Each structure stands twice: as C-alpha cells, then as structure tokens.
Amino acid sequence: MKISIGRIDKADFPQLNLFDIEVKIDTGAYTSSIHCKNVKVEDGYLKCNFLDEEHPSYHEKEIIFDEYDVKVVKSSNGQSEPRYRIKTKIILFGKTQDIYLTLSDREEMRFPVLLGRNFLSKKYIVDITKTNLSFKLKNQK
Numbered sequence: 001m002k003i004s005i006g007r008i009d010k011a012d013f014p015q016l017n018l019f020d021i022e023v024k025i026d027t028g029a030y031t032s033s034i035h036c037k038n039v040k041v042e043d044g045y046l047k048c049n050f051l052d053e054e055h056p057s058y059h060e061k062e063i064i065f066d067e068y069d070v071k072v073v074k075s076s077n078g079q080s081e082p083r084y085r086i087k088t089k090i091i092l093f094g095k096t097q098d099i100y101l102t103l104s105d106r107e108e109m110r111f112p113v114l115l116g117r118n119f120l121s122k123k124y125i126v127d128i129t130k131t132n133l134s135f136k137l138k139n140q141k
Helices: 133-140
Strands: 003-005 008-013 018-025 032-042 045-050 063-065 069-074 080-092 095-104 113-115 124-126
Touching (some): 045 080, 069 095
Parallel strands (some): 003 124, 018 113
Antiparallel strands (some): 008 018, 008 080, 032 045, 032 113, 045 063, 080 095
C-alpha cells in the first residue's frame, strides 16, 4: 500500500548527520538530489559539505564517501550535466530507506533536497494539498 506524502516535508538523513531537512516532492524530476558545496574527489574518495552556513542544521563537517558514481542528469532548464551520486539512508514516516542522491549546488533553491520519481514510485502517492505529513507523524511520538 502506498503512503500519502505532501508536496513538501522534512526528512532525516542519519548517515549525513542531517535531521529535519526540508524536502520538496518533485514528480517532474526523475532523480533525487541534495544541495552541497566543495565537491571534490581526492585519492578515490568523494568529499563535500552539505547545506550552507545560513541553514540551521549546517555543520562544518566534510562528509567523505568511498562509494559513489557519476550520473548524467538533465536539469529543469534542459541542460544535461554529469553529477556525482551517492547512496545513503532517508527516514520518512518512521521508516529508514535507501536513497540515491545526486549532488548539486542548490544555493539559489528554497529546498535543499528534491525527492524525484525514482525514489517516490511504488512507495508514495503525492497529495499536493498536504505538507509535512511525515514530520507531523514524527512529532506525535
């Protein structure tokens, strides 16, 4: 059975040490993505910082990944570009699930995370009249 998810919500990414991060549900996007800065590869490791200093959950920790790949992603303006992609965990509605996130600079965007169709399909049905359904459930506990 599919769970209803609203147009925006807040999710936890425990492996990235990020909690109550605003996510935008984007059925127009195939891949999910997360905002990050200072992305670089050194000695086979992918390194980056998530969020910006302005974000309340910002921490200066550099996150290091030994497993990653590169996906070609077509952005909303129609441009294709290669992006690094990581696999991590997301917690929504009290359930921990695997998620692939492409890394991109979303500094100009309101939401640091987009959840795309690839992640949403088979699990969620989007109700655009609702917001923060997972976050409200979390705070009831």
